[in-house]
Amino acid sequence: MTEVVVVVGNGMVGHRFLERLRKYDTSKHFTLVSIGEEPIQHYNRMLLTEYFEHLSIDKLKLAPPNWYAENEIELMTNTQALALDTKNKKLLCQRLGGDVPQQFEVPYDRVVIATGASALMPQLPGVILHGVFVYRSIADLNSIIAHAENQAKLEAAGAAKKYALVIGGGLLGLEAAKAVHDLNVSVRIINRGTRLMSRQLDADGAKVLHNEIVNKFGIDVLYEKSTQEIIGTEENGVEAVTFTNGERFDDVCMIIFATGIQPRDELAHSSGLELAKRGGILINDYLECSEPDVYGIGECISHRNVTYGLVAPGYEMADTLAKNFTCESLENRITFPGGDISTKLKLMGMEVGSFGDYFPEFIKEPFEALTYNNPLEKVYKKLFFSSDGSKLLGGILVGDTSDFVRLSLMYKQKDTKPLVDPPNEILLGKRGGDGGNTVLDLPDEAQVCSCNNVSKGDICKAIKDKKLTKLGDVKKVCNVGTGCGGCMPMVKDILEAELAAAGAEVDKSLCEHFAYSRQELYQIIQVEQYATFAEVLAKHGRKQHDPRSYGCEICKPTIASILASLQNGHILKGDRAALQDSNDRFLANLQKSGQFSVVPRVAGGEITPDKLIVLGQVAKKFDLYTKITGGQRVDLFGAQKQDLPEIWRMLVGAGFESGHAYGKALRTVKSCVGTTWCRYGQQDSVGFAIFLENRYRGIRSPHKLKGGVSGCTRECAEARSKDFGCIATDQGYNVYVGGNGGTNPRHATLLASDVPQELAVKYLDRYIMYYIMTADRLQRTSKWLDALEGGIEQLRRVVMEDSLGICATLEKQMSYLVGTYECEWKKVIESPELMAQFAQFKNTNKTQKEVQMQTVRDQRIPTFVAHAKTGSSGTGTESSSPASTTSVLSDLDETEWVSFGSKDRFDMNGGGAVLYGESQLAIFNITESCNGIEKVSWYATQNMCPYDNSFVLAQGIVGDLDGRPKVACPMHKRNFDLSDGCCLSGDDFRLQTFDTKEEDGIIYVLLPPMDVVNARLATSKFVAKDGDAPVVPEVSRSPATLDW
Template sequence: MTPHTNVPPARDLVVVGNGMVGQRLVEAVRERDPERRWRITVLGEESRAAYDRVALTSYLTGTTADELGLVPEGCYDEHCVLHLGDAAQDIDRVARTVTTASGRTVGYDALVLATGSVPFVPPVPGAGADGCFVYRTLDDLDKIRERAGRVGSGVVVGGGLLGLEAANALHSLGADTTVVEFAPRLMPAQVDQGGGEVLRRRIEGLGLTVRVATATERLEPLDDGGLRMVFADGDVLDTGMVVFSAGIRPRDGLARAAGLELGPRGGVAVDSGCRTSDPAVWAVGECAVVDGSGYGLVAPGYEMAEVVADRLLGGSATFGESDTSTKLKLLGVDVASFGDAHAATPDALEVVYADPVGGVYKKLVVTDDASQLLGGVLVGDASAYAALRTMVGEPLTDTPEQLLTAGPQVSGLDDAAQVCSCQNVTAGTIRAAIHDEACHDVAAVKGCTRAGTTCGSCVPLIKTLLAQSGAAASNALCEHFELSRAELFDVVRATGLRTFSEIIARHGSGRGCDICKPAVASILASLGTGHILDGEQATLQDTNDRFLANIQRNGTYSVVPRVPGGELTPEALITIGEVARDFGLYSKITGGQRIDLFGARVEQLPAIWRRLVDAGLESGHAYGKALRTVKSCVGSTWCRYGVQDSTSLAIMLETRYRGLRAPHKIKAGVSGCARECAEARSKDVGVIATENGWNLYVGGNGGFRPRHADLFASDLTTDRLVVLVDRLLMFYVRTADRLQRTAAWLEALGDEHGDGLAYLHRVLVDDDLTICADLDAAVQRHVGSYTDEWAAVLDDEEKLKRFVSFVNAPGTPDPSIRFVTERGQIRPTAADDDTAAPVTVAGPTLEVVRR
């Protein structure tokens, strides 16, 4: 096999399985093996490379398969090969080879089994029928999505962690969802009866049906293609589909056939070094049973991968008793359990705080003298989870009551305390990253240490560590204001101060700058303080707002009239064309379904607007941090696939929010069916028609960091949709940072509150902050006070005075502005332009006729 030379030859490592743990193993080996002593071959059964199965459900709410991908760039090359869609079928332990489904035979010196698990489907007659699914892979989710789109209802068998994930998925797909659990409570492995009860009430509050202590006896096909479930108590339930998510079983078939030792209840038996009964074969993750225990969580799997990587390179690491703490957001409800959650320690005491009305249940398990924390259960509010988990086994610093109500203090967090259990990162490692690697925000800490990159539950703790280190970036707006934009907004709103001079005198210092002045101008405009060029406000505006047009590289401006929903009459189109021709402007179609006219000099702007306004057009606010466009398809009016009138809705929304000043630009889109021709999910506010109404998506973005918008609410009536968009936009206007798009805002809300989307739900739907009435009224004031900013300037001699090329020579065009002609239109001259090319000074000298 391997040639004998003086240099130690590379040996062959074969990894069966490219799930999260298998991938982690490959990365761990490569990190420790820069000399490439191991040549690696990975055999993956799925057609996709490793992806984040923990976040699987997010695939149904907008995250793409690519975004879930876990394979870093450059991971695989000629020495480290990944074969996808080719399952390992047979191990020959004598010849040390693995044979795959396609007939490939790969030799190994070391073999690692990372085959994971299969969903457990209870042995119920009819469970294999059409319409029955499991919940494990992206392919499973594609099938579930396809089915859920056709049938209106679904049942999830299994009320544990995975079952509730699946229920969440069905619910988010708009299916009428029922959860059936055999045990007397939901999540029986993690929470106790009290916690399970609170969880049940919260989940029922969301419109799902929960049946606990229910055994399924059989499934029968119905004539309409649906399924009938018959329960042990004789009840029946008709449904469109059934998803089995009642636990997992280790995939040990390969090992079994190869004669490797198995655990008493299945799984590949391994020792504390993760080695099987064959010294050349190892097993990691959900397929492995370490000293008799199997683990269904990713963190222990990662730990096993690290152990094997260490051992393959000569180390002697062992797998310790792994932390099985869990924190999840299930259907918007926080659920966490950690340590000895079931008080199995002799003489352990339980301290319980229960608020059935608020849907909160918290339990701490402590030693009999209440000196040490052993574990706990948190349902409904798991904000203290990350900090509490680090305190397990430590002497208690506060009484259990204080810990339950006020939450723990994290100041004394020991360097050895594990902050991120998924990636096994300690507080000391994070502190080192902050101080030595200059990581000054959560993103930098994530990138440097991997902490917070899997389930994200420790992000609040990372933020606290950042804040304590003093490294966290100040949220002060600029040198003139200590306040953040959101704080300044509240101050201005509450104090009634309406000029920059008053605001900076009372709440700032100095005379302002290009950061705080436009920010204050935007706040004043959002509060509805008249025309943005009134009085002192004019001097606060960035040049685009100051001249109500978009500055271009040569100091000229571009002009974009509003074209609501992209709908344009022939007359308006002709007017725009005539204006472009008469003023010699370059015209181009924008991405937002309108027409941009370039090359206008400052002194030309009022005459251009005059022509547009006289034809019934108005400012499109292309220059403003404001609503830009609401893009739409033609919808059901013309399109044979459309199910709703997307164009009318887009025009209504664009007209409603036009001119609304915000921390950054706002883009929206409305699609008339699921084909999504308006690309609404790349917008801040996306609306997609369904058979029953509209689905609302928030936080999409194109640009530098593309992000698909998240589904916020389904099957809304038009009235309800408008209410939610009203609140969403006004809440964004009030609370976002300067120049923070909704995508980043939503992620920041998530970092602060655990789950940005769920938080928005609580604020905008449940009205937890009791501000909805105020938000609604603010939008009404905006709608009622809208005026066209261009027309207002044309009616105001004082404002018109500023639109001159030179104060002492208002009619003289700026001689430095030069254009050349390209493809029949003007463009600014460039440094490398041929000097002999035809040059137009200050635009064409066409006679401009008023009509």
């Protein structure tokens, strides 16, 4: 049974809550109703000043007009909420705008009050006169524009000059003053206090801002004046103003009050909810009001005696509440700890920023302040440090906020990361301009856009991936500057720095969906603690508001690996399964036949006779090819996907664990026999190798890792050809890093000499975690070390001397990964849900033979048939890649909708194979996300890849190429359009595609009769027959770039 959630208030925060609840409520447990007083749907109030430039409401809207209908949200505009009947759970409402008020009731199960705040209008004589306005809504702005245009016309015709008075010297007042000034009306700012923006700036900072406003715009700013009375007539409107000090202005045509806001708590008051003493609906840390099932978020509330006038804390509340509505139990709820009130703005061309505690009276510990005041450059900076200089406590920036992100990050990390540079360098920059203070020096996790939580890493990645060169494109792709706009100077700096730094260098952006490198995404995910690919894509993808941006075969496995490196969850649980690449997807190595290989872990190469016997028994039972690997273990080839769980049930029962040969993870730690048997051995190399392999097993990394331990300098374990290696000495071990074999062999480099085993482990822990943290996608440790600025010497400083102060963090993360290790295959065979992923088909328990086997050298190997050729086949097998549209099955007239069972059988954002007669089809689904609301689209194709006739497409990663839904074949990474079947990788192949739909949870595919499909796609038509001559393996057929 669904619950009705009524959201009162259709503003920015109310809309954000609706977005998030629809996103988290995957089962659609909630029916949503949104009620707003304005006659139009929600818009961005932070960009009201821009409305004066374009007069377009649509440019301020945060979602298209059909957003509510598409997401099944009932929207009631022009509607006022009058009172809550909390006992009977009804909301009394009233339609606005009609001649006769129409009242009605809206039932609810839960109600969320997000009524925001209203502009303060002082109760003074004359405030009802024509020409008196507040600065809050589109209606207010339209009235101001009409009045100002009329005054400008009068003055142009010869009338006397008159002034618009803006009452209030805060943010809203300055924005209003600038807007009216641009309407060609003279402006005076009237401020009750002694300085502008008194909540953000001290006296010296406000003075810099004052001079800019007066000198650049010619706007008068008057202080210590309180309005007493507004004078005018009903016919002429406003004419004069008097102040409490006796002064009078007679040349007034308009007054705009921008003296602050007050919480819209009338609904709470009329409903008997508890209010704070100074206004605002009283809420607790769970955002609950004083009555059950009533909640408050945004500017209308008071939380811990704080009322927020910024949108970012409201967004945090909205996200928190949406998560709590969809959590499994009350114990799993999260609290709202309070919002970040740091601000970064651009007012009248002047950059202004403040963060942390920037007024001495609010600093709760001994401090010292450093100030830079340069009137010539119109720059003022004041930073507050702890008395020992180890923490940045807060700061004020005027005229130059280029360091805002860097400094605010230092403030946020003040309790966890002591300052590295001395305070004077933090304020002024390093001597000689030797780096440290540019945008390139900012860490990737530094938040640039606080409104939409976009980091520097996100922006850099987008610039690289999309080859962006214009600020507007960066704004659109990265979703920055769509809130308050205060981040745009920093975004501009980042763009310019990235363009300047690019030169002829290879673009390191991950893919078209992310404008970041793997390193940048790692830091973003670590700092923001994201748990899903969808979160990362929604918040940091370069096409955040494009519902057709789904990810791809590059970014999905990369982010899956990062999530595993940080959180160590099972890679096949939940939505992570569909992110995995060819091998990780089924915890085995995909072979060219479409079969899999199985490689159990044999730590250090040491294995008992009993375990060797089990390996033989498994190979015989499942007819597997066996081979000894170079990593001192046994590889079993030719396993069918559906047999993998049973194979591993036998192996786990015998004490084996996953060897992770399929993953970008530790493969082996090779060893010689060391002091156990060798007369030259210096240390127990086998024991140490087993220890290291068991320590680092399962840890996901940017690329595969291999290790080695040799018992003496004779180096029988080839430790120096590994990513890490230890060579025994009579005093301990020499530790080597950054080696590899492969296409471009490289000897590892000495990191440390003659270190005891315990210290060697500590150094390796730090080295591996530092590599995982900072390397690019698919970058081996050798290439990473080459690219590391400072090379091996810098690595020594980091992992041995703790020059970056991160060793404790690296050790903690490694300890977490080691302590949370679980054998992935053991978990699979213990979970019926995970085991179900290995079924050959989603709609039947039947199985099909996909590969013909033959015996060579007393072992079973696959028989291959020739590759498919478009429109024909030279081997008796028929191509499924039609030469003309007449052979496309979906174009046939005789079709019917065929059921393939519950949608729950298929992984979300993934695929699954189904059997239709004797033909294999692949059914895929992709979740489209628009403003946090999800819509699932379904597709069906043949399951056979036409490139090499392997039945693997359902195992491929789904995504998009410039908005076109696609699947990447897991075999050779060729991409196919899911809508029309065209090959997107440049080859002349095409898939058969079929219309697909979901009704009442059941998946249907529009198909021709079974015999028609079988004539074209029957599996037996593409499998070699007994007696067929095997095709000689080809050296190369120009496969797509592979990454294993």
